[in-house]
Amino acid sequence: MAEGLGDPRLRAPPPEVLVPVPLHWSRQFARGFNQAELLAHALAELSPGLRPYERAHSERALRLPVERMLRRVRDTGTQTVLSRGERLGNLRGAFALGRGALGRGAGVSGRHVLLVDDVLTTGATLDACARVLLSAGAASVRALSVARG
Numbered sequence: 001m002a003e004g005l006g007d008p009r010l011r012a013p014p015p016e017v018l019v020p021v022p023l024h025w026s027r028q029f030a031r032g033f034n035q036a037e038l039l040a041h042a043l044a045e046l047s048p049g050l051r052p053y054e055r056a057h058s059e060r061a062l063r064l065p066v067e068r069m070l071r072r073v074r075d076t077g078t079q080t081v082l083s084r085g086e087r088l089g090n091l092r093g094a095f096a097l098g099r100g101a102l103g104r105g106a107g108v109s110g111r112h113v114l115l116v117d118d119v120l121t122t123g124a125t126l127d128a129c130a131r132v133l134l135s136a137g138a139a140s141v142r143a144l145s146v147a148r149g
Contacts, residue, residue, distance in 0.1 A: 001039065001116075002046040004144050015114035015142065018044055018066045021129055022095070024075040039146055040066045040116040069101040069108050070129055079124070087124035095132045109137035120145040 004010070020036035028034050044063045074094045079087050101108040113133050115126055120143070130141040 001043050001144055001146050005043070010114065010142055010144065013112050013140065015064060016111045017069070018064050018114050018116050019069045019129075019133070020066065021115060021117040021125055022068065022070050022072045022098075024072040026075055035118045036116050037066070037068075039118060043116060043144075064114070067101075068098045069113070070095050070132060071098045079121075084122040084124060087122050088127070091124055091128040095128050097132060097136055101133075101136060108133055110139050113138045113141045115141060115143040117143065117145045119147045119149045121149040 018040040020034060020040040022028075022036075023031070023034045044066050072094055073096045076090050076094050079090060082090060097108070115129055115133075117126060120126065126143045126145075130143070133141045
């Protein structure tokens, strides 16, 4: 994933924040962790100094922050047996803004967001998340996953 940050499609403009795809609270409670959030934090540790202005004006390279800008408001169940169209329908209304997404300074408005997920299959989950962020005023939303399923 860290190598993926070098992709030109993710460099102009560079991301300002990493946003993991959220799990529904019941699934995260049962599992004990959110794999996308763990990946986002690991990626943040490997991605210092991506923003040229901050790199030039700081004694140390700044890491991209990981922020929970999204929450999953509806348990969508497993999507493994659904087609792309069925997945898109199943995910409609499944995501909403998290508490920190509308805050001053650190909110989503005007920021370049990089969504982080573990597996990209049809893109329906990332599409649903991006729609929420863009509707809230994100300047851009791009995505990075560790695997393609």
